[in-house]
Amino acid sequence: VEADITCPMEVGKGSNDKKESGEHAKESDSDDVGSRTLAFPSISTADFQFDLDRASDIIVDTAADFLQKFDSIRLVLVDLSEKSRILSLVKEKASKKSIDCSRFFTFVGDITQLRTRGGLQCSVIANAANWRLKPGGGGVNAAIFSAAGESLQHATRKCADALRPGTSVVVPLPSISPLHQREGVTHVIHVLGPNMNPMRPDYMKNDYTKGSKILHEAYNSLFENFASIVQ
Ligand code: AR6
Incomplete structure (x- = not known):
């Protein structure tokens, strides 16, 4: 896994800027900030086929609002590849807003192996x-359930049986889970976004008025649930 930290606010600046290098991660990587950090994938934009340009606007707007409401928390949008288009779009749009890039940035890597x-x-x-x-x-x-082992399935069942689009549920990850032990993940928040893929249940038939509203609600629910864990 090629992990690379990029700072939305620093796009296009010189490569010797420390905020563009890995130093940035190590510098602020105390356990303390780690316990106040949420790593999240782009909801609905791969299998669920939600439009990337619209999704990136929603991510940046929702994150910006959330960061204004809560101090001392950090949000990290993760994707597997350096070529990820959603990461590029979010970086570009975040750099146009005055978002503190130490509190919201993108990261290339597997969300199940962020620490190691x-x-x-x-x-x-x-x-x-x-x-x-x-x-x-x-x-x-598939990646998260596989890395976390069966204890995530059991813990999830204790919290909920199903999710409605636009909502999320916090699941405390048991300390026996390999994902807890190896990566220090204490909570998984399951989020259900809108589905634009005709091959999956609840297909939204290209209705982006409704779809965008649901994606916005999904991120709001995710961030509010994260804040409730941290506070
Ligand atoms: N680490 C980081 N990011 C990842 C990883 C990973 N290991 N794997 C994928 N991504 P998707 P959706 C990125 O399809 O569109 C499932 O089958 C990926 O590149 O996982 O909401 C569920 O069971 C993309 O940017 O989620 C649902 O049925 C993002 O994660 C359905 O897919 C989300 O892609 C949900 O579809």
Whole structure:
């Protein structure tokens, strides 16, 4: 996994700017900040086929509002590849707003290996879940359930049986979970975004008025739930 930290506010600046290098991660990577950090994937934009340009606006707007309301928390949008278009769009749009890039940035890496492979401590991670909260399927849901082991399935069942689009649920990750032990992940927040893929349940038939509203609600729910853990 190629982990690379990028600072939305610093896009296009010189490469010797320390905020563009890995130093930035190590500098602020105390356990303390790690316990106030949420790492999240882009909800609905891969298997669920939500438009990337619209999704990036929603991510940046919702994150900016949230950061204004809560001090001392950090949000990290994660994707697997340096070529991720959603990461580029979010970086570009975040740089146009006055968002503090030490509190909101993008990161290339596997969300299940952020500490061990990326040197980034994030105690809370979000999952782009399915409505039944089932393991497998594909994408980040399959990766998180697989890395966390069976204890995540049991812990999830204690919290909820299903999710409505636009909502999320916090699941405390048992300390026996390999994801807890290895990566220091204490909570997984399952989020269900709008589905634009005709092959999946609850297909929204290209209705972006409704879809955008639901994606916005999904991120609000995710961030509010994260704040409730941290506070
Ligand atoms: N680490 C970081 N990011 C990842 C990883 C990973 N290991 N794996 C994927 N991504 P998706 P959705 C990125 O498809 O569109 C599942 O089958 C990926 O590149 O996981 O909300 C569920 O069961 C993309 O940017 O979620 C649902 O049925 C982002 O994570 C359905 O897919 C989300 O992609 C949910 O679809």
